[in-house]
Amino acid sequence: MTTATVPDHRGRYGVFGGKYVPETIMFALEELETAFNEAIQDQEFNELFQKELAIYSGRPTPLTKADRLSESNGGASIYLKREDLNHTGAHKINNAIGQALLAVRMGKKKIIAETGAGQHGVAAATVAAKYGLSCKVYMGKEDIRRQALNVFRMKLLGAEVIEVTSGSQTLKDATNEAIREWVAAVEDTFYLIGSAVGPYPYPKMVKQFQQVIGHETESQFKEIQQGKLPDAVVACVGGGSNAIGMFAPFIEKDVPLYGIEAAGMGVETAQHAATLSKGSNGVIHGSLTKLLQTSEGQITEPYSISAGLDYPGIGPEHAYLHETKRVTYEAVTDEEALHALKLLCENEGILCALESAHAVAYSLKLAKEMQKDQHVVVCLSGRGDKDVHTLMEFEEGGNEDE
């Protein structure tokens, strides 16, 4: 397999990646790259990171066998990597802790972050509080309206939430705005990106801080299954951070990997977020990757019931893994995800995030076609408490239709 060589020294995954940003912040990316490379070669830093993951976020997260779900589904057994049990409820905190520790190491006192539904915003505000950094979170006006609870949480954590009124007033615009602020305040500000996207070295860095998911999974699975590897590994893909973290140790091994995008109302409609299935090469937020856009290059607004998958781009390494066919990318609709969420809830007592439900939905399909003695591991990237409102609205809407 050829992936060992990516990214190259220019931050390229094949044609993807790079640093498509204004000259003003180029020095900051270099500074960051240097600091990051030094940090991950420093044992003290790595130990500190591991320690914080353990005593603050509660890692390792367990690998739970979904007995009743697997049985009722038929086929292979399904294992759940329980990122939902992390502090703040999703894998996002792994990366936020890593980047915050790096910010502290670099002597930065301010962080900025973008957020869509507010999950990464809460994670960023959390680590800012924990490590004594000031924090501004950029969030679309439309998202602020829809996610009032998360906005309140960020404020409780001491963060400033900045309303973004440009463009479509959602995640992509919040990201643009965060980058604008970074360009303006680059000299003393650390931009804490929430997924495996953005200009190099962000995709590499986010993978580094998220790969704990995959490493734990590998050793937990081996312990349960006498040193074997899983027969399939599945993760949902928005920007791609939980997926790349989960895939990391398996990419070079003979394990089938599946990244699941949001098909929203269906990839044949205009209402989806299936970047790899339906997108084309382009530049978004500093990186050359696949994205959803018009033929003229205007970036389009994606749709998914899950706010965390609702992103028009995707991390460049996924674009590469897609192109090289090392990972199979599939899309799952709102309806399939909701159905899977309910099945998981009723059979295992676990209310997962709508994002993660996409991965669960696909694992159910996959497991059905596999043998009883095979094993599918799915990354349960977060918990669904945040989604209860959406689920309720959906149920109500659904009931009205009946």
Place this chain on the structure above:
Amino acid sequence: MTTATVPDHRGRYGVFGGKYVPETIMFALEELETAFNEAIQDQEFNELFQKELAIYSGRPTPLTKADRLSESNGGASIYLKREDLNHTGAHKINNAIGQALLAVRMGKKKIIAETGAGQHGVAAATVAAKYGLSCKVYMGKEDIRRQALNVFRMKLLGAEVIEVTSGSQTLKDATNEAIREWVAAVEDTFYLIGSAVGPYPYPKMVKQFQQVIGHETESQFKEIQQGKLPDAVVACVGGGSNAIGMFAPFIEKDVPLYGIEAAGMGVETAQHAATLSKGSNGVIHGSLTKLLQTSEGQITEPYSISAGLDYPGIGPEHAYLHETKRVTYEAVTDEEALHALKLLCENEGILCALESAHAVAYSLKLAKEMQKDQHVVVCLSGRGDKDVHTLMEFEEGGNEDE
């Protein structure tokens, strides 16, 4: 210390405890006692319980040092036992798993539970889904209205939520109603009580399933502090399950213990839930204990901003530990709890449950009066996601006053 001898064979903690229930369910309590005693002497059962705690709920939960909070507070360092990181967000799941495994062992297929704010209801519905049991949750009409999200969650988990319209339509009435249902369906139904209350053997059983909190804390603290014990241990007390679980290994040791009740608007007002400070001996939900009542014996409705402390009784062992002065019980107001919640949030990036915030508030007071080289451990019984609505309402109300 004299506590080693409680409970006696009649389920008494001094004068407290016992089984004040209708004759119809007496046989079920005996059956339960026998099954429980057998189970906890069965290594297989204990191992299964420990395994489920680990791979399903993510135990051990970490012991997090609250560096910035301790520093800004002055005095002793504060450590947080992170029960908020459990599956479903609070210590409640420890007990729910334990009782559900026992129900399965006893061949019961149905569980019933009472709930106030819905936390124990969600925990019960969760384990019911996980272990394939049917589940009815009794909840006051008033609480159903206030906690629509948790009601929806329980339904998603496949539980039936039964509206209780009797009495004041809150937790105590829901508990009455659950007991009524148990009396009717006792032959095939397991009553899964959510706190260290109820008739014997419930208080003992809940303690048994919650003592993992204290045992983990002891060994984690010893590992960090070279075999020493904490200088103080603090926990909030509603019915008293997280507190008794936390105190369990320390009761027989020379460690000052503090149980913190809800003083609501102040113990001098009628709006509080400070059972031990203001209550008198009486019988509630099958147990002789301290409770809030009129001089004629009518049980009064308690008040606290935190739904989980809003209970007019308290577990009988706490009444006993109060009477024997082994544990110091103090009360903390809504306002103090809210203030502590915010401090914890801003300094450590941890949004704790309003219940737990009572314990945090008292630890801050306590730590201030202690030496810099001393250590206070506080049980962070749950996370505060569930309370964001209440906090928002309070902030809005507060702002209007200004």
Place this chain on the structure above:
Amino acid sequence: MNKRWEVFQHSSDYRFTPYIMAGDPCEEATIELSLALEECGAHALELGVPYSDPLADGPVIQRAGMRGLAQNMNLEKTVKLVSKLRERGLKIPVIIFTYYNLLLQLGENRFLKLAENSGVDGVLVPDLPYEESGYLRKMCSEHNLALVSLVSPTTREEKLARLSREAEGFLYCISSLGVTGIRSEFRAGLDDFLKAAKRNSRVPVLVGFGLSTREQIQQFDGSSDGFIVGSAIVKKIEELESDLLTNREEAIKTFKSYIESLLPVYSR
């Protein structure tokens, strides 16, 4: 055993023991309802005490308790009400039906003295099982009060035998699991349970919980010595509430004809 209990125990009737809630809908109504019940042939009377948390009761009696609470009725007043009943001529045994917490707050000793002096004949505490009743049992016998025991189809054989042997006043056999309330069906195997209870009991064995029609009542004649009717009567009182407050004479008349319609034809 006092005189009133003697009459009760030696009756050859199929004994009728109604339950009503003190203070529902007002004290005077309770008095007149009690007298009316005696007139209709009640052999004993259970007088409930309003309580905030009546966990052994179904909705009908819960509501009656709320009405009683609204009248500020309490245990002490209920006991004193029995004095008034005696003054007004009530002759049948009266059993106070009270939750244990009310007893505790009034003080067990104070209650017992007061009860003895007020013409109370017995106490029934639905949430005080035999195992917890040692002290009260002893004190009751010192104060000439019967501590009436409840037994249930779920009571284990040995315990049933013991409770039956030690029963005072009467033995209250629960006809079905669950709380008080009207039922349309009864438990299979109830006859065996009643037989077992009767085998050891020195006192009359009464069946109760859920009986609401003459047919239901008649079916237990033979297997038991009497019957208790609570919720059905309390429900009738609820229906008559406003008349009982403002047009009492009429209401009592209606009440009596209801009671008559309920009783087995042969019980008078």
Place this chain on the structure above:
Amino acid sequence: MNKRWEVFQHSSDYRFTPYIMAGDPCEEATIELSLALEECGAHALELGVPYSDPLADGPVIQRAGMRGLAQNMNLEKTVKLVSKLRERGLKIPVIIFTYYNLLLQLGENRFLKLAENSGVDGVLVPDLPYEESGYLRKMCSEHNLALVSLVSPTTREEKLARLSREAEGFLYCISSLGVTGIRSEFRAGLDDFLKAAKRNSRVPVLVGFGLSTREQIQQFDGSSDGFIVGSAIVKKIEELESDLLTNREEAIKTFKSYIESLLPVYSR
């Protein structure tokens, strides 16, 4: 180096390079505004292309882009618009200011051919830093287009020297950190930065970002060879939007007198 650039480079004026958005508020307005700017003395013109995600721009230019998008303006049409400008007599160099994604979708080669044939003189891609610009740079020079470089006060010394040396058309020096937009103050140490840029540059060094008043502009005379005004002009166009659509002649007159009020007195 084409003729137009030669004129630009050999001018002894303090060079004025305005920025406007293509299609704001309509294509014809863009044409007339461009001609008006030349009449007022502009030495070159930057023509922006509407983009959904203009992350180097502040709110004023973002809004102009939205107006342009509403007119269905795009990169291809912007390039073709330059043909029309040439037909209408525009003589100064025109630089297309476009985000990289628009270039990618049109196709870099297709763009270059089209630009060359349409009388475009240069391209400026704000999100294509030097490090990523190798291919486009090479292709631009093959198509006689200047790839205009931006340098910032945060650009490291060595890189600044290199970019200055290799600059084509002009060197765009960012006056302050952040996105495009009107600023009331500039960065301390700006003079040193401009001096360093001038030291190595073979082409005129222009300062831009945030300039909006004659006073601000004059303060850079001496330390730079010219200046760029974007947001201030675009804001004026926004103010004149409805007149530019319906009463264009009047609007252009107002626009010209605004431009005159902005320019340093000695620049004509």
